[in-house]
Amino acid sequence: MSESSIIEASGLVKAFESHGSSGGMIPILGGAVLDVRPGERVAIQGESGVGKTTLLNILGGLDRPDHGTLLHRGSPVPQGQAARARWRRKSVGFIFQFHGLLSDLTALENVALAGLISGWSRRDAFGRSEQLLGKLGLMGRIAHYPEELSGGEQQRVATARALLHGPSLVLADEPTGNLDPETGAQVFDLLMRQQEETGFALIVATHSSKLAARCHRILRLVGGVLKPSREGL
Numbered sequence: 431m432s433e434s435s436i437i438e439a440s441g442l443v444k445a446f447e448s449h450g451s452s453g454g455m456i457p458i459l460g461g462a463v464l465d466v467r468p469g470e471r472v473a474i475q476g477e478s479g480v481g482k483t484t485l486l487n488i489l490g491g492l493d494r495p496d497h498g499t500l501l502h503r504g505s506p507v508p509q510g511q512a513a514r515a516r517w518r519r520k521s522v523g524f525i526f527q528f529h530g531l532l533s534d535l536t537a538l539e540n541v542a543l544a545g546l547i548s549g550w551s552r553r554d555a556f557g558r559s560e561q562l563l564g565k566l567g568l569m570g571r572i573a574h575y576p577e578e579l580s581g582g583e584q585q586r587v588a589t590a591r592a593l594l595h596g597p598s599l600v601l602a603d604e605p606t607g608n609l610d611p612e613t614g615a616q617v618f619d620l621l622m623r624q625q626e627e628t629g630f631a632l633i634v635a636t637h638s639s640k641l642a643a644r645c646h647r648i649l650r651l652v653g654g655v656l657k658p659s660r661e662g663l
């Protein structure tokens with residue numbers, strides 16, 4: 431049924447070289463399987479160091495598995511680096527724990543830059559960025575520099591940057607991990623509202639059980655594989 435999946439991963443295997451004295455490879459993923467539909471919100475939980483970030487990076491084409499297949503809307507994710515980067519820019523939005531905004535650019539410029547890099551006209555890049563920042567409640571903040579924004583506002587700008595291209599898949603890696611619970615919940619609310627409006631699939635790695643409970647499914651990464659945890663919504 432891959433036609434109706436946004437992302438379908440099977441048999442994902444990944445090991446990293448050990449930097450310790452013993453050398454060798456450390457297995458991280460051991461055959462992880464995941465299938466996420468449009469509009470679906472899936473939480474991934476698991477101990478620190480278990481491989482959540484590694485998994486998200488593979489799902490979004492930032493890293494490659496040693497084995498396994500990855501289909502986006504039923505078609506293989508491109509293997510070559512340049513084609514994969516193009517695919518990623520068009521189809522995937524990343525939100526990280528630390529916002530990663532450029533300190534010399536305003537909120538608006540930080541978001542618009544993503545469009546300019548893709549060759550959009552200035553008018554399109556700035557126009558669409560302003561509209562999106564407005565939807566994320568930041569209209570009064572667009573000319574502010576990151577250091578003039580609160581942590582929640584910074585993360586909302588990072589969210590706008592991730593959503594600018596209208597991705598079909600959004601990967602959020604501990605998106606509220608650096609925020610107090612209340613602010614984190616507000617940021618996640620806004621992300622969920624955007625998801626309801628545009629229907630992207632959302633996969634979120636989180637330590638927060640409150641945030642996970644607002645997802646349709648909760649999966650636990652244990653021993654390199656994903657296991658269903660208790661049901662979400």
Ligand SMILES: Nc1ncnc2c1ncn2[C@@H]1O[C@H](COP(=O)(O)OP(=O)(O)O)[C@@H](O)[C@H]1O
Pocket residue numbers: 446447458476477478479480481482483484485
């Ligand atoms: N590029 C890398 N090279 C070597 N080891 C790595 C690399 N990336 C992650 N690891 C290791 O893989 C394990 C899983 O890391 P990570 O995916 O960041 O886990 P999590 O996000 O669940 O905390 C950790 O032991 C980490 O040190």
Ligand SMILES: [Mg+2]
Pocket residue numbers: 482483484603
């Ligand atoms: Mg991580």
